[in-house]
Amino acid sequence: MPKLVLYGLDLSPPVRACLLTFRALDLPFEYKNVNLLAAEHLSEEFLKKNPQHTVPLLDDDGTFIWDSHAICSYLVDKYGKSDALYPKDLVKRALLQQRLYFDASILFPSLRNISLPFFFKKETQVPQEKIDNVREGYEHLEKFIGDNLYVTGNSLTIADFCCAATMSSLVAVLDVDAVKYPKMHAWLDRLAKLPYYHEANTVGAEKYVNIIKNAFTIV
Numbered sequence: 001m002p003k004l005v006l007y008g009l010d011l012s013p014p015v016r017a018c019l020l021t022f023r024a025l026d027l028p029f030e031y032k033n034v035n036l037l038a039a040e041h042l043s044e045e046f047l048k049k050n051p052q053h054t055v056p057l058l059d060d061d062g063t064f065i066w067d068s069h070a071i072c073s074y075l076v077d078k079y080g081k082s083d084a085l086y087p088k089d090l091v092k093r094a095l096l097q098q099r100l101y102f103d104a105s106i107l108f109p110s111l112r113n114i115s116l117p118f119f120f121k122k123e124t125q126v127p128q129e130k131i132d133n134v135r136e137g138y139e140h141l142e143k144f145i146g147d148n149l150y151v152t153g154n155s156l157t158i159a160d161f162c163c164a165a166t167m168s169s170l171v172a173v174l175d176v177d178a179v180k181y182p183k184m185h186a187w188l189d190r191l192a193k194l195p196y197y198h199e200a201n202t203v204g205a206e207k208y209v210n211i212i213k214n215a216f217t218i219v
């Protein structure tokens with residue numbers, strides 16, 4: 001089997017979505033730390049691999065894939081012993097992709113719009129409308145989960161990994177109130193019981209939350 005290399009840092013939610021997928025698949029890989037604050041992602045060597053200079057980045061024997069959603073889908077399609085985490089059934093897959101695009105286009109950007117100016121420009125004033133965007137994402141996700149166990153129904157998929165990795169960092173910005181968002185709250189507790197979840201997600205998410213929480217003022 002070719003050697004898989006994941007470039008990332010565990011503070012990053014999309015990197016943690018990939019770590020969860022690797023662990024769920026029980027897939028061996030090498031992890032190469034990329035220090036974004038030291039601008040390692042802007043080095044000539046990294047830009048040759050990913051001109052968009054984002055982590056996570058996967059190197060599968062010289063094929064470079066970035067964007068966590070693309071990486072997680074690829075890993076299950078290529079290396080999964082079953083398609084459970086990313087079903088081949090077209091209707092199931094369409095629903096799952098909707099959730100992946102939701103994370104990629106709504107949920108994660110609502111965090112990135114706050115965290116990037118904070119990390120890279122020391123911007124500590126956050127306009128209320130950015131918090132409103134976060135809240136809007138929560139309201140959608142609460143409805144998506146509904147009476148199901150997971151975000152696409154009653155089976156665990158990579159959409160749970162992507163959305164949960166983002167959500168467990170977003171809590172630094174807006175609490176997942178158990179009364180307002182009971183479904184999301186229960187879903188996060190459910191995922192936390194997965195044997196690999198703590199190491200793959202919670203450790204990095206807690207570091208992230210400790211840095212961000214209380215670090216900014218809403219204006």
Ligand SMILES: N[C@@H](CCC(=O)N[C@@H](CS)C(=O)NCC(=O)O)C(=O)O
Nearest residue numbers: 012013014053054055056067068069
């Ligand atoms: N949609 C992308 C987002 C990746 C992303 O924004 N990663 C951040 C870290 S959390 C990053 O690499 N930022 C550095 C940059 O954009 O230059 C994914 O899911 O992989």
